[in-house]
Amino acid sequence: MLEAWPPRGEEERPDGSSRWLKRREAIRRSYGRRPRALVDSDTYATLEERDLNITRIASGSFVWKIRRDNNPFGLPKGTYDAANEGLWVYLRKGLPEGEYENEFGGDFPNVGFRQEITYNLIVV
Secondary structure, three states, X not given: OEEEOOOXXXXXXXXXXXXXXXXXXXXXXXXXXXXXXXXXXXXXXXXXXXXXXXXXXXXXXXXEEEOOOOOOOOOOOEEEEEEEEEEEOOOOOOOOOEXXXXXXXXXXXXXXXXXXXXXXXXXX
């Protein structure tokens, strides 16, 4: 998940009521806690039908610079505060040449979401 806020200098309103600042503070306070979407969730990842260990990794806050208005995020160019978090697997030795099937997903009942994804990988 990628969180982005308005460019620096545009995030605070004169009356001090900025939903962007409130959201940023909420993320900072919850950093290190289990996100609501993961409570009571069931996730999986497999490679060639073998289970893989899943790790939650959160970046914490960082500054993200978008250099062009024409970008895949639909945001105007500028400097943004951001945070990234996700569920990851790590293949310590990588994969030798060949074809592989990687499946991952899960049930996330707290947010009413289910995901099932299959990647067919070709390593050259």
